[in-house]
Amino acid sequence: MTQTSSMARSDTRALAVRATGVDRAFGGVQALRDASFAARPGEIHALAGENGAGKSTLIKVLCGLISADKGTVEILGTEVSKVQPAARRKLGVATAFQELSLLPDLTVAENLLLQDPPRGRLGLVRRSRLVPAALAVLRHYGVDDIDPRATAEDLSVGQRQVVELVRVLAGEPRVVILDEPTAALPDRQVEWLAGHMRRLRDEGCCVIFTSHRWREIESLADRVTVFRNGTQVATRERLSEAEAVTLMSGRSFAGAYPTITAQPTDESALRVDGLKSGRLDGISFDLRRGEILGVGGLAGQGQRDLFLTLFGARRAKEGTIAVDGKTVTVRSPKDAIRAGVGIAYVPEDRKAEGLFLPLSIRDNIASATLSRRATGGFVNRGAEQAAIKSIVDQLRIGAGRSTNRAVDTLSGGNQQKVVMARWLLTDARILLLFDVTRGVDAATKHDIYELVGTLAAQGRAILYYSSETEEIAHLCHRVLVLREGKVAAELAGPVGDAERIVAASIKESQDA
Ligand SMILES: Nc1ncnc2c1ncn2[C@@H]1O[C@H](COP(=O)(O)OP(=O)(O)OP(=O)(O)O)[C@@H](O)[C@H]1O
Numbered sequence: 001m002t003q004t005s006s007m008a009r010s011d012t013r014a015l016a017v018r019a020t021g022v023d024r025a026f027g028g029v030q031a032l033r034d035a036s037f038a039a040r041p042g043e044i045h046a047l048a049g050e051n052g053a054g055k056s057t058l059i060k061v062l063c064g065l066i067s068a069d070k071g072t073v074e075i076l077g078t079e080v081s082k083v084q085p086a087a088r089r090k091l092g093v094a095t096a097f098q099e100l101s102l103l104p105d106l107t108v109a110e111n112l113l114l115q116d117p118p119r120g121r122l123g124l125v126r127r128s129r130l131v132p133a134a135l136a137v138l139r140h141y142g143v144d145d146i147d148p149r150a151t152a153e154d155l156s157v158g159q160r161q162v163v164e165l166v167r168v169l170a171g172e173p174r175v176v177i178l179d180e181p182t183a184a185l186p187d188r189q190v191e192w193l194a195g196h197m198r199r200l201r202d203e204g205c206c207v208i209f210t211s212h213r214w215r216e217i218e219s220l221a222d223r224v225t226v227f228r229n230g231t232q233v234a235t236r237e238r239l240s241e242a243e244a245v246t247l248m249s250g251r252s253f254a255g256a257y258p259t260i261t262a263q264p265t266d267e268s269a270l271r272v273d274g275l276k277s278g279r280l281d282g283i284s285f286d287l288r289r290g291e292i293l294g295v296g297g298l299a300g301q302g303q304r305d306l307f308l309t310l311f312g313a314r315r316a317k318e319g320t321i322a323v324d325g326k327t328v329t330v331r332s333p334k335d336a337i338r339a340g341v342g343i344a345y346v347p348e349d350r351k352a353e354g355l356f357l358p359l360s361i362r363d364n365i366a367s368a369t370l371s372r373r374a375t376g377g378f379v380n381r382g383a384e385q386a387a388i389k390s391i392v393d394q395l396r397i398g399a400g401r402s403t404n405r406a407v408d409t410l411s412g413g414n415q416q417k418v419v420m421a422r423w424l425l426t427d428a429r430i431l432l433l434f435d436v437t438r439g440v441d442a443a444t445k446h447d448i449y450e451l452v453g454t455l456a457a458q459g460r461a462i463l464y465y466s467s468e469t470e471e472i473a474h475l476c477h478r479v480l481v482l483r484e485g486k487v488a489a490e491l492a493g494p495v496g497d498a499e500r501i502v503a504a505s506i507k508e509s510q511d512a
Pocket residue numbers: 026027029030031049050051052053054055056057058098408409410411412413414
């Protein structure tokens with residue numbers, strides 16, 4: 001944690017936020033039990049915990065979106081008990097939720113200025129001033145790539161997150177609560193947000209945030225509170241990642257990354273030649289069976305285009321794709337997942353992936369085999385249920401509770417695990433794993449790393465991208481470093497040191 005002047009300031013000042021002895025249950029699930037939490041003005045306070053530990057629930061109680069079954073909440077010295085987000089806003093509380101709260105049919109300008117639109121002399125809303133006013137707000141916060149006239153639903157998830165954050169910042173808040181603000185944020189905007197969080201802190205605001213990236217917590221937070229099973233287990237100024245993981249999960253890891261024992265075979269699973277699409281500018285490589293091939297490089301060098309094109313979600317302009325030595329046509333995801341091709345894409349964005357939220361964990365995972373059933377393919381129900389159970393256990397989805405639970409009752413990180421499980425159940429032999437550990441807690445990340453190793457050992461071929469370069473450095477047999485849509489360097493793995501990948505990303509020559 002950073003040691004800031006705010007830490008040195010005394011504890012005697014009024015607290016910005018205090019929750020004491022809070023209980024909150026959803027049906028049979030006790031999301032918070034006797035939870036307590038306190039944060040001061042002028043500090044950045046991180047809330048850490050495994051998926052499902054109760055962080056989002058606490059945030060919803062703090063900002064008045066849901067009530068506590070028991071316990072008290074004080075904001076800036078005032079006890080607030082009712083479910084009244086507007087009253088909390090008046091006190092100066094601004095919140096950005098994990099499930100973004102922009103209204104999809106409204107424009108960016110309307111979403112930004114909805115609560116305080118520009119008015120004329122008689123107090124009437126001046127619609128003509130809405131767009132210029134929103135433009136001024138966006139510019140003020142350094143955002144110049146979002147059109148205030150665009151409809152929210154037409155923005156990317158990352159852009160929506162930026163608008164949501166600008167809405168929070170523009171309210172001149174005294175308490176800012178951000179639930180996993182960087183999970184959907186494009187990498188280049190993470191520093192932008194960190195700058196604003198520090199500025200708010202220095203101006204005396206209390207900034208509370210959650211994150212599953214320890215690096216972010218370490219570099220930003222003055223203090224961290226760890227939650228486990230709905231209860232606060234520690235609040236510290238200093239905490240190592242290893243200590244934090246143990247506090248969060250009760251498990252300790254000898255090394256953060258497992259040793260990958262799987263060895264690639266000599267057989268080519270996927271051969272890509274001269275692929276051009278989006279930012280990709282003629283990329284060629286071979287991916288072998290049993291291999292975990294990392295795709296590294298600075299953000300925005302064509303990594304996403306590569307994954308989407310291989311999955312048929314984006315059309316290739318040029319180039320060929322061969323599976324098992326045979327050229328295949330992949331013009332749609334349907335082409336990619338069909339038998340004989342077997343390419344599955346596991347994305348980071350559980351919202352865009354379209355989980356069937358009201359359906360159960362089991363039905364969501366089983367939906368991966370639906371297309372086979374629909375085309376008359378044989379699915380052994382008993383074997384399928386056993387496979388679902390095994391993958392749910394392996395990924396610890398829903399903390400061991402029934403697979404009948406609806407997916408929308410799961411925490412965000414557990415929903416991500418359902419997306420992952422769904423694709424792993426298919427018989428796809430080529431897996432495109434794109435930033436699959438985003439928004440996933442440290443212990444589960446570890447489980448996913450082991451799972452990736454197991455899948456490779458089964459002979460699946462894995463293309464692996466992560467916004468955390470460390471992961472690529474430790475897990476991959478080989479790393480392709482992309483720059484401007486081309487392979488700028490190829491490193492033999494495990495690279496071990498993320499800095500080597502970063503250095504190769506920016507080096508002009510190809511001899512990294
Ligand atoms: N509306 C709901 N209905 C039923 N259960 C819920 C609901 N909201 C949350 N829960 C449950 O409450 C528990 C705490 O969830 P919460 O979302 O607060 O966790 P979290 O720490 O924010 O997790 P993550 O890091 O994955 O976002 C989980 O078991 C979750 O499934």
